[in-house]
Amino acid sequence: MTSSMKAVVKTGPEYGAELKEIPVPDPASGQVLVKIQRTSICGSDLHIYKWNKWAENNVNPPQIMGHEMAGEVVALGEGVTSVEVGDFVSAETHIPCGQCYQCKTGLQHICVNMKILGVHTDGVFADYAVIEEVDVWKNDPAISARYASIQEPLGNAIDTIRAGEVAAKNVLITGAGPAGLLAIPVANAFGAATVIVTEPNDYRRDLAEKMGADFVINPLEEDLEALVAEVTDGVGVDFVAEMSGAAAAIKQGLKQITPGGRIALLGVPDGPVEIDLAPDLIFKGIDMIGVTGREMFQTWFIARRLLKEEKIDIEPVITHEFPLEDFAKGMELMESGNCGKIVLKP
Ligand code: NAD
Numbered sequence: 354m355t356s357s358m359k360a361v362v363k364t365g366p367e368y369g370a371e372l373k374e375i376p377v378p379d380p381a382s383g384q385v386l387v388k389i390q391r392t393s394i395c396g397s398d399l400h401i402y403k404w405n406k407w408a409e410n411n412v413n414p415p416q417i418m419g420h421e422m423a424g425e426v427v428a429l430g431e432g433v434t435s436v437e438v439g440d441f442v443s444a445e446t447h448i449p450c451g452q453c454y455q456c457k458t459g460l461q462h463i464c465v466n467m468k469i470l471g472v473h474t475d476g477v478f479a480d481y482a483v484i485e486e487v488d489v490w491k492n493d494p495a496i497s498a499r500y501a502s503i504q505e506p507l508g509n510a511i512d513t514i515r516a517g518e519v520a521a522k523n524v525l526i527t528g529a530g531p532a533g534l535l536a537i538p539v540a541n542a543f544g545a546a547t548v549i550v551t552e553p554n555d556y557r558r559d560l561a562e563k564m565g566a567d568f569v570i571n572p573l574e575e576d577l578e579a580l581v582a583e584v585t586d587g588v589g590v591d592f593v594a595e596m597s598g599a600a601a602a603i604k605q606g607l608k609q610i611t612p613g614g615r616i617a618l619l620g621v622p623d624g625p626v627e628i629d630l631a632p633d634l635i636f637k638g639i640d641m642i643g644v645t646g647r648e649m650f651q652t653w654f655i656a657r658r659l660l661k662e663e664k665i666d667i668e669p670v671i672t673h674e675f676p677l678e679d680f681a682k683g684m685e686l687m688e689s690g691n692c693g694k695i696v697l698k699p
Pocket residue numbers: 395396509527528529530531532533551552553554557572596597598599601602618619620621622644645646647690
Protein backbone atom coordinates (compact mmCIF):
# COMPACT_ATOMS: atom_id res chain seq x y z
CA MET A 354 0.00 0.00 0.00
CA THR A 355 1.24 3.49 -0.79
CA SER A 356 2.02 5.84 2.08
CA SER A 357 0.38 8.93 0.57
CA MET A 358 -3.03 9.58 -0.91
CA LYS A 359 -5.08 12.31 -2.50
CA ALA A 360 -7.83 13.91 -0.45
CA VAL A 361 -10.26 16.81 -0.73
CA VAL A 362 -9.34 18.93 2.26
CA LYS A 363 -11.26 21.83 3.73
CA THR A 364 -8.14 23.82 4.48
CA GLY A 365 -9.52 26.92 6.18
CA PRO A 366 -12.64 28.78 7.36
CA GLU A 367 -13.57 30.14 3.92
CA TYR A 368 -15.19 29.16 0.60
CA GLY A 369 -13.81 26.10 -1.20
CA ALA A 370 -11.57 23.10 -0.62
CA GLU A 371 -8.26 21.81 -2.00
CA LEU A 372 -7.10 18.53 -3.48
CA LYS A 373 -4.01 17.58 -1.48
CA GLU A 374 -1.48 14.77 -1.30
CA ILE A 375 -1.37 13.70 2.35
CA PRO A 376 -0.26 10.63 4.35
CA VAL A 377 -2.62 7.63 4.41
CA PRO A 378 -4.02 7.57 7.97
CA ASP A 379 -3.46 4.66 10.37
CA PRO A 380 -6.58 3.08 11.84
CA ALA A 381 -6.49 3.53 15.63
CA SER A 382 -7.93 1.02 18.07
CA GLY A 383 -11.55 0.26 17.13
CA GLN A 384 -11.19 1.68 13.61
CA VAL A 385 -10.71 0.25 10.13
CA LEU A 386 -9.00 1.68 7.05
CA VAL A 387 -11.07 1.57 3.87
CA LYS A 388 -9.91 2.05 0.29
CA ILE A 389 -12.65 4.21 -1.18
CA GLN A 390 -14.21 2.93 -4.42
CA ARG A 391 -17.02 5.48 -4.73
CA THR A 392 -18.12 8.45 -2.66
CA SER A 393 -21.03 10.80 -3.24
CA ILE A 394 -21.71 14.44 -2.47
CA CYS A 395 -24.33 15.40 0.14
CA GLY A 396 -25.98 18.79 0.61
CA SER A 397 -24.05 19.17 3.87
CA ASP A 398 -20.76 18.80 1.94
CA LEU A 399 -21.87 21.77 -0.14
CA HIS A 400 -22.57 23.73 3.08
CA ILE A 401 -19.03 22.93 4.26
CA TYR A 402 -17.60 23.79 0.85
CA LYS A 403 -19.42 27.13 0.79
CA TRP A 404 -18.73 27.66 4.50
CA ASN A 405 -22.14 28.74 5.77
CA LYS A 406 -23.12 29.48 9.39
CA TRP A 407 -23.81 25.80 10.18
CA ALA A 408 -20.39 24.77 8.83
CA GLU A 409 -18.72 27.52 10.85
CA ASN A 410 -20.34 26.16 14.01
CA ASN A 411 -19.57 22.49 13.35
CA VAL A 412 -16.44 22.02 11.28
CA ASN A 413 -12.87 22.51 12.41
CA PRO A 414 -10.52 22.80 9.41
CA PRO A 415 -8.18 21.47 8.20
CA GLN A 416 -10.27 18.36 7.66
CA ILE A 417 -10.99 15.87 4.88
CA MET A 418 -14.49 16.36 3.49
CA GLY A 419 -17.21 13.82 2.63
CA HIS A 420 -19.11 11.03 4.36
CA GLU A 421 -21.07 8.93 1.83
CA MET A 422 -19.01 6.02 0.53
CA ALA A 423 -18.38 2.43 -0.46
CA GLY A 424 -15.03 0.69 -0.46
CA GLU A 425 -12.87 -2.19 0.62
CA VAL A 426 -11.38 -2.73 4.07
CA VAL A 427 -7.57 -2.77 3.78
CA ALA A 428 -6.38 -2.61 7.40
CA LEU A 429 -7.76 -3.14 10.90
CA GLY A 430 -6.99 -1.19 14.07
CA GLU A 431 -6.36 -2.96 17.34
CA GLY A 432 -9.26 -4.91 18.79
CA VAL A 433 -11.46 -4.89 15.66
CA THR A 434 -13.26 -8.21 15.47
CA SER A 435 -16.42 -7.76 13.39
CA VAL A 436 -14.76 -6.76 10.13
CA GLU A 437 -12.12 -8.40 7.96
CA VAL A 438 -9.63 -7.14 5.42
CA GLY A 439 -11.27 -7.49 2.00
CA ASP A 440 -14.83 -6.79 3.21
CA PHE A 441 -16.86 -4.55 0.86
CA VAL A 442 -18.33 -1.91 3.15
CA SER A 443 -20.13 1.39 3.48
CA ALA A 444 -20.30 3.63 6.52
CA GLU A 445 -23.09 4.78 8.74
CA THR A 446 -22.10 8.38 9.43
CA HIS A 447 -23.50 8.87 12.93
CA ILE A 448 -20.77 8.21 15.46
CA PRO A 449 -22.72 7.65 18.70
CA CYS A 450 -21.13 7.84 22.17
CA GLY A 451 -22.62 4.51 23.27
CA GLN A 452 -23.10 5.82 26.83
CA CYS A 453 -25.90 8.41 26.90
CA TYR A 454 -29.59 7.77 27.71
CA GLN A 455 -30.48 7.55 24.00
CA CYS A 456 -27.62 5.18 23.15
CA LYS A 457 -28.48 2.96 26.09
CA THR A 458 -32.14 2.77 25.10
CA GLY A 459 -31.74 1.75 21.46
CA LEU A 460 -31.79 5.25 20.00
CA GLN A 461 -28.14 5.68 19.08
CA HIS A 462 -29.08 7.58 15.91
CA ILE A 463 -30.17 10.48 18.16
CA CYS A 464 -27.25 10.21 20.61
CA VAL A 465 -26.89 13.50 22.51
CA ASN A 466 -23.10 13.42 22.04
CA MET A 467 -23.28 12.55 18.35
CA LYS A 468 -20.35 13.12 16.06
CA ILE A 469 -20.75 12.94 12.29
CA LEU A 470 -18.20 11.45 9.92
CA GLY A 471 -16.75 14.15 7.65
CA VAL A 472 -18.28 16.90 9.79
CA HIS A 473 -16.60 16.39 13.16
CA THR A 474 -13.94 13.94 11.91
CA ASP A 475 -11.86 13.42 8.75
CA GLY A 476 -14.13 12.21 5.94
CA VAL A 477 -14.07 10.05 2.84
CA PHE A 478 -13.35 12.31 -0.18
CA ALA A 479 -9.98 10.57 -0.46
CA ASP A 480 -8.26 7.40 -1.64
CA TYR A 481 -8.48 5.98 1.90
CA ALA A 482 -10.54 6.77 4.99
CA VAL A 483 -10.66 5.67 8.60
CA ILE A 484 -14.08 4.41 9.79
CA GLU A 485 -15.18 3.49 13.32
CA GLU A 486 -15.92 -0.22 13.64
CA VAL A 487 -19.38 0.58 15.05
CA ASP A 488 -20.20 2.38 11.77
CA VAL A 489 -18.98 -0.24 9.32
CA TRP A 490 -21.78 -1.74 7.24
CA LYS A 491 -20.94 -4.86 5.25
CA ASN A 492 -22.46 -4.56 1.80
CA ASP A 493 -23.93 -7.38 -0.17
CA PRO A 494 -21.45 -8.04 -3.01
CA ALA A 495 -24.39 -8.05 -5.45
CA ILE A 496 -24.79 -4.28 -4.91
CA SER A 497 -22.54 -2.03 -7.02
CA ALA A 498 -20.15 0.41 -5.31
CA ARG A 499 -21.97 3.21 -7.12
CA TYR A 500 -25.29 2.31 -5.47
CA ALA A 501 -23.68 1.27 -2.18
CA SER A 502 -22.15 4.75 -1.89
CA ILE A 503 -25.58 6.38 -1.71
CA GLN A 504 -27.15 4.06 0.85
CA GLU A 505 -26.66 6.62 3.58
CA PRO A 506 -28.99 9.22 1.98
CA LEU A 507 -31.21 6.36 0.83
CA GLY A 508 -31.54 5.58 4.55
CA ASN A 509 -32.85 9.11 5.17
CA ALA A 510 -35.54 8.52 2.57
CA ILE A 511 -36.36 5.08 3.99
CA ASP A 512 -36.68 6.42 7.53
CA THR A 513 -38.98 9.21 6.38
CA ILE A 514 -41.24 6.98 4.28
CA ARG A 515 -41.29 4.29 6.97
CA ALA A 516 -42.77 6.87 9.34
CA GLY A 517 -45.78 7.18 7.02
CA GLU A 518 -46.83 3.51 6.99
CA VAL A 519 -47.69 4.23 3.37
CA ALA A 520 -49.08 0.91 2.11
CA ALA A 521 -52.13 1.63 -0.08
CA LYS A 522 -52.03 5.29 0.99
CA ASN A 523 -51.86 8.55 -0.97
CA VAL A 524 -48.49 10.18 -0.39
CA LEU A 525 -47.24 13.70 -1.06
CA ILE A 526 -43.49 14.27 -1.22
CA THR A 527 -42.52 17.95 -1.03
CA GLY A 528 -39.11 18.63 -2.59
CA ALA A 529 -37.32 16.48 -5.17
CA GLY A 530 -33.71 16.98 -4.21
CA PRO A 531 -31.73 13.75 -3.83
CA ALA A 532 -33.63 12.93 -0.61
CA GLY A 533 -37.08 13.45 -2.11
CA LEU A 534 -36.08 11.66 -5.31
CA LEU A 535 -34.90 8.61 -3.37
CA ALA A 536 -38.12 8.66 -1.36
CA ILE A 537 -40.20 8.11 -4.53
CA PRO A 538 -39.15 4.50 -5.34
CA VAL A 539 -39.08 3.73 -1.61
CA ALA A 540 -42.71 4.85 -1.26
CA ASN A 541 -43.60 2.75 -4.30
CA ALA A 542 -41.75 -0.29 -2.93
CA PHE A 543 -43.57 0.14 0.39
CA GLY A 544 -46.86 -0.04 -1.52
CA ALA A 545 -48.07 3.56 -1.70
CA ALA A 546 -51.23 3.90 -3.81
CA THR A 547 -50.14 7.18 -5.38
CA VAL A 548 -47.10 9.38 -5.04
CA ILE A 549 -47.47 13.09 -5.73
CA VAL A 550 -44.31 15.22 -5.81
CA THR A 551 -43.90 18.99 -5.64
CA GLU A 552 -40.69 20.60 -6.87
CA PRO A 553 -40.03 24.06 -8.35
CA ASN A 554 -36.88 23.04 -10.29
CA ASP A 555 -37.62 21.79 -13.86
CA TYR A 556 -34.63 19.45 -13.99
CA ARG A 557 -35.62 17.76 -10.76
CA ARG A 558 -39.31 17.49 -11.69
CA ASP A 559 -38.14 15.56 -14.73
CA LEU A 560 -36.06 13.28 -12.48
CA ALA A 561 -39.04 12.77 -10.15
CA GLU A 562 -40.98 11.36 -13.09
CA LYS A 563 -38.08 9.08 -13.98
CA MET A 564 -37.96 7.87 -10.37
CA GLY A 565 -41.57 6.73 -10.62
CA ALA A 566 -43.77 9.51 -9.22
CA ASP A 567 -47.39 9.36 -10.38
CA PHE A 568 -47.91 13.12 -10.42
CA VAL A 569 -45.24 15.82 -10.40
CA ILE A 570 -46.03 19.52 -10.18
CA ASN A 571 -44.44 22.89 -9.70
CA PRO A 572 -46.00 24.16 -6.45
CA LEU A 573 -45.15 27.76 -7.28
CA GLU A 574 -47.05 27.74 -10.58
CA GLU A 575 -49.59 24.93 -10.48
CA ASP A 576 -52.58 24.21 -8.24
CA LEU A 577 -51.55 21.48 -5.79
CA GLU A 578 -54.83 21.62 -3.91
CA ALA A 579 -56.82 20.89 -7.08
CA LEU A 580 -54.50 18.01 -8.00
CA VAL A 581 -54.70 16.46 -4.53
CA ALA A 582 -58.49 16.80 -4.55
CA GLU A 583 -58.67 15.06 -7.91
CA VAL A 584 -56.25 12.26 -7.04
CA THR A 585 -57.70 11.56 -3.60
CA ASP A 586 -61.40 12.02 -4.41
CA GLY A 587 -61.45 15.14 -2.29
CA VAL A 588 -60.11 13.35 0.79
CA GLY A 589 -56.58 14.75 0.96
CA VAL A 590 -53.30 12.84 1.21
CA ASP A 591 -52.70 10.40 4.06
CA PHE A 592 -49.04 11.24 4.43
CA VAL A 593 -46.64 14.04 3.60
CA ALA A 594 -42.90 13.40 3.42
CA GLU A 595 -41.39 16.85 3.74
CA MET A 596 -38.03 16.69 1.96
CA SER A 597 -37.37 20.35 1.07
CA GLY A 598 -36.85 22.29 4.29
CA ALA A 599 -38.81 25.13 2.66
CA ALA A 600 -41.25 26.82 5.04
CA ALA A 601 -43.71 27.21 2.16
CA ALA A 602 -43.63 23.47 1.48
CA ILE A 603 -44.20 22.58 5.15
CA LYS A 604 -47.24 24.85 5.30
CA GLN A 605 -48.57 23.71 1.93
CA GLY A 606 -48.02 20.06 2.84
CA LEU A 607 -49.93 20.39 6.11
CA LYS A 608 -52.92 21.83 4.28
CA GLN A 609 -53.09 18.82 1.93
CA ILE A 610 -53.25 16.17 4.68
CA THR A 611 -56.55 14.52 5.44
CA PRO A 612 -57.60 14.75 9.13
CA GLY A 613 -55.95 11.92 11.04
CA GLY A 614 -53.03 11.87 8.59
CA ARG A 615 -49.34 12.24 9.18
CA ILE A 616 -46.38 14.37 8.21
CA ALA A 617 -42.72 13.42 8.60
CA LEU A 618 -40.19 16.21 8.36
CA LEU A 619 -36.72 15.43 7.04
CA GLY A 620 -36.03 18.81 5.38
CA VAL A 621 -34.23 21.29 7.61
CA PRO A 622 -35.63 24.84 7.53
CA ASP A 623 -33.03 27.58 7.89
CA GLY A 624 -34.92 29.20 10.79
CA PRO A 625 -38.20 29.09 12.76
CA VAL A 626 -41.31 28.26 10.71
CA GLU A 627 -44.69 29.73 11.59
CA ILE A 628 -47.51 27.15 11.52
CA ASP A 629 -51.17 27.86 12.23
CA LEU A 630 -51.36 24.99 14.71
CA ALA A 631 -55.06 25.00 15.58
CA PRO A 632 -56.55 24.56 12.07
CA ASP A 633 -53.58 22.88 10.36
CA LEU A 634 -52.50 20.38 12.99
CA ILE A 635 -54.45 20.21 16.27
CA PHE A 636 -58.05 20.09 15.02
CA LYS A 637 -57.02 17.81 12.16
CA GLY A 638 -55.48 15.38 14.62
CA ILE A 639 -52.26 15.23 12.62
CA ASP A 640 -49.15 13.35 13.70
CA MET A 641 -45.98 15.32 13.07
CA ILE A 642 -42.76 13.34 13.12
CA GLY A 643 -39.20 14.64 13.06
CA VAL A 644 -36.72 12.45 11.20
CA THR A 645 -33.04 12.70 11.96
CA GLY A 646 -30.56 10.74 9.91
CA ARG A 647 -31.35 7.05 9.85
CA GLU A 648 -32.30 4.58 12.52
CA MET A 649 -29.25 2.40 13.21
CA PHE A 650 -29.28 -0.08 11.59
CA GLN A 651 -32.87 -0.81 10.59
CA THR A 652 -32.69 1.45 7.55
CA TRP A 653 -29.49 -0.25 6.32
CA PHE A 654 -31.14 -3.67 6.38
CA ILE A 655 -34.08 -2.24 4.44
CA ALA A 656 -31.77 -0.54 1.92
CA ARG A 657 -29.91 -3.82 1.39
CA ARG A 658 -33.12 -5.76 0.74
CA LEU A 659 -34.57 -3.14 -1.60
CA LEU A 660 -31.36 -2.89 -3.62
CA LYS A 661 -30.46 -6.57 -3.65
CA GLU A 662 -33.96 -7.68 -4.66
CA GLU A 663 -34.17 -4.80 -7.15
CA LYS A 664 -37.36 -3.53 -5.52
CA ILE A 665 -36.17 0.00 -6.25
CA ASP A 666 -34.37 1.49 -9.24
CA ILE A 667 -32.10 4.29 -8.09
CA GLU A 668 -30.17 4.64 -11.35
CA PRO A 669 -31.95 7.84 -12.51
CA VAL A 670 -31.01 9.69 -9.30
CA ILE A 671 -27.28 9.34 -10.07
CA THR A 672 -27.02 12.04 -12.71
CA HIS A 673 -23.26 12.54 -12.71
CA GLU A 674 -20.10 10.60 -11.95
CA PHE A 675 -16.74 12.40 -11.88
CA PRO A 676 -13.18 11.57 -10.87
CA LEU A 677 -12.50 12.80 -7.31
CA GLU A 678 -10.22 15.48 -8.76
CA ASP A 679 -13.29 17.15 -10.29
CA PHE A 680 -15.04 17.65 -6.93
CA ALA A 681 -15.34 21.41 -7.57
CA LYS A 682 -17.36 20.71 -10.72
CA GLY A 683 -19.66 18.55 -8.57
CA MET A 684 -20.04 21.33 -6.00
CA GLU A 685 -20.96 23.83 -8.74
CA LEU A 686 -23.60 21.48 -10.10
CA MET A 687 -24.98 20.90 -6.61
CA GLU A 688 -25.25 24.64 -6.17
CA SER A 689 -27.16 25.00 -9.46
CA GLY A 690 -29.69 22.37 -8.38
CA ASN A 691 -29.52 20.82 -11.87
CA CYS A 692 -28.43 17.40 -10.66
CA GLY A 693 -29.47 14.40 -8.60
CA LYS A 694 -26.75 12.52 -6.73
CA ILE A 695 -23.19 13.18 -7.85
CA VAL A 696 -20.84 10.24 -7.38
CA LEU A 697 -17.04 10.69 -7.23
CA LYS A 698 -14.46 8.03 -8.04
CA PRO A 699 -11.03 8.34 -6.40
P1 NAD B 1 -31.90 19.72 -1.60
O1 NAD B 1 -31.71 21.10 -1.07
O2 NAD B 1 -31.06 19.24 -2.72
O3 NAD B 1 -33.42 19.50 -2.02
C1 NAD B 1 -34.48 20.29 -1.59
C2 NAD B 1 -35.42 20.48 -2.76
O4 NAD B 1 -36.59 21.17 -2.32
C3 NAD B 1 -34.80 21.31 -3.90
O5 NAD B 1 -34.81 20.55 -5.10
C4 NAD B 1 -35.69 22.52 -3.97
O6 NAD B 1 -35.86 23.03 -5.29
C5 NAD B 1 -37.00 21.99 -3.39
N1 NAD B 1 -37.91 23.04 -2.92
C6 NAD B 1 -37.64 24.34 -2.57
N2 NAD B 1 -38.77 24.98 -2.25
C7 NAD B 1 -39.78 24.10 -2.38
C8 NAD B 1 -41.19 24.18 -2.21
N3 NAD B 1 -41.79 25.32 -1.80
N4 NAD B 1 -41.94 23.06 -2.45
C9 NAD B 1 -41.35 21.91 -2.85
N5 NAD B 1 -40.02 21.79 -3.03
C10 NAD B 1 -39.25 22.86 -2.79
O7 NAD B 1 -31.70 18.77 -0.34
P2 NAD B 1 -31.64 17.17 -0.20
O8 NAD B 1 -30.22 16.74 -0.16
O9 NAD B 1 -32.58 16.52 -1.14
O10 NAD B 1 -32.19 17.06 1.29
C11 NAD B 1 -33.54 17.48 1.52
C12 NAD B 1 -33.67 18.19 2.85
O11 NAD B 1 -33.42 17.26 3.89
C13 NAD B 1 -32.68 19.33 3.09
O12 NAD B 1 -33.33 20.35 3.81
C14 NAD B 1 -31.60 18.69 3.94
O13 NAD B 1 -30.93 19.63 4.74
C15 NAD B 1 -32.43 17.75 4.77
N6 NAD B 1 -31.76 16.60 5.35
C16 NAD B 1 -32.06 16.32 6.63
C17 NAD B 1 -31.53 15.22 7.23
C18 NAD B 1 -31.93 14.91 8.63
O14 NAD B 1 -31.23 14.14 9.29
N7 NAD B 1 -33.06 15.44 9.09
C19 NAD B 1 -30.67 14.38 6.53
C20 NAD B 1 -30.38 14.68 5.20
C21 NAD B 1 -30.95 15.79 4.61
